[in-house]
Structure formats: structure tokens, C-alpha cells
Amino acid sequence: FAVIACAGAYLLMGLNVAALSDQVNPGDLWTLASAVLAAFHIIYIGRVTKTVKNPFRLNNFQSLWALIVILPIFLWSTEFQRGAVTSKALIGVFILASACSVLAFFIQVRAQKVLSDTTASMIFLLESPYAFFFAYLLLDDTLTIQQAMGAVLIVTSAVATVLFEQRGLKRKRLV
Numbered sequence: 001f002a003v004i005a006c007a008g009a010y011l012l013m014g015l016n017v018a019a020l021s022d023q024v025n026p027g028d029l030w031t032l033a034s035a036v037l038a039a040f041h042i043i044y045i046g047r048v049t050k051t052v053k054n055p056f057r058l059n060n061f062q063s064l065w066a067l068i069v070i071l072p073i074f075l076w077s078t079e080f081q082r083g084a085v086t087s088k089a090l091i092g093v094f095i096l097a098s099a100c101s102v103l104a105f106f107i108q109v110r111a112q113k114v115l116s117d118t119t120a121s122m123i124f125l126l127e128s129p130y131a132f133f134f135a136y137l138l139l140d141d142t143l144t145i146q147q148a149m150g151a152v153l154i155v156t157s158a159v160a161t162v163l164f165e166q167r168g169l170k171r172k173r174l175v
Contacts (some may be wrong), residue, residue: 008153046117055109122158
């Protein structure tokens with residue numbers, strides 16, 4: 001099902017196989033690298049959460065190490081513009097740090113105590129179809145037939161993964 005979901009993501013992005021070499025840019029490569037690292041992160045969290053007593057503490061350490069890794073790059077990079085920081089910008093950073101990072105990782109750690117790595121990864125993959133759905137709904141974004149087929153493939157593979165996994169768990173209980 002993972003291959004079907006990846007094919008769906010490919011269609012959802014609207015890429016063309018014939019012109020693939022012309023369409024790939026450095027941002028796409030960074031996104032691919034991020035996806036691979038996210039997969040390793042899901043596997044790691046799946047293994048660690050089985051032994052962790054306090055998921056909130058694990059989450060805090062995880063966020064702290066992420067901050068320590070990125071802070072030197074931020075402080076000494078010439079690419080970032082430093083100027084007057086507005087209260088609106090600080091509120092945005094706080095929301096991103098708290099809701100999108102700390103809260104999201106906390107929910108992930110709690111959920112992966114009971115979910116398998118496969119189910120968790122399929123749930124993460126649902127982000128793309130939901131993003132397109134809300135872009136269509138809220139921002140009047142257009143969705144091509146190819147992109148809609150990609151979204152359907154992703155959702156179908158996610159549902160099928162959960163159903164097949166539940167069936168496998170029921171068989172294990174019976175044996």
C-alpha cells in the first residue's frame with residue numbers, strides 16, 4: 001500500500017513523468033530528504049514509545065535537541081534578515097513552536113504507543129489530501145483530475161492499511 005500511496009502523492013503533486021528532469025529543483029530534493037528523515041523518525045518514535053513512561057518528557061527533550069541543532073545555523077547564517085521583530089511575528093513563532101511542534105509531537109508520541117509504525121506513517125501521508133481539500137475549500141484552489149486521483153489513491157491506501165492491519169491483529173489474537 002505504501003507504493004500506491006507514493007504514486008498517489010506523485011499524482012497529487014501534478015508531476016509529469018516525461019518532463020521530470022526539467023521540473024525537479026533543489027526544494028524538491030530538500031522535501032524528499034525531509035520525507036526520508038520523517039520516515040526514520042516515525043520508526044524511531046514507534047520503538048522508543050513502547051519503553052517511555054512519560055511521553056511529555058520525551059517530547060520536550062526531542063524539541064530541545066531540535067532547537068540546539070538549528071540555533072547555530074540561525075544565529076550565524078547570513079541568509080536570514082534580522083530586523084525589528086513585531087509582536088505579530090513573535091505570536092506566529094510561539095504558535096508554530098507550541099501547536100505545530102510540541103503539541104503535534106506529543107500527540108504523535110501518545111498515538112504511537114498504540115499504533116503501529118505503518119498506520120502512523122499512513123496517517124501522516126493523509127496530510128497532503130487534507131491540505132488540498134482545505135486549499136480547495138478555503139482558498140478556491142483548483143484541483144485537476146490527476147490530483148484528485150492522487151488524493152483518492154492516498155486515502156484508499158491509508159484506509160486499506162488500517163483495515164488489513166486490524167485483520168492481522170484479529171488473527172493473532174485467535175491463534
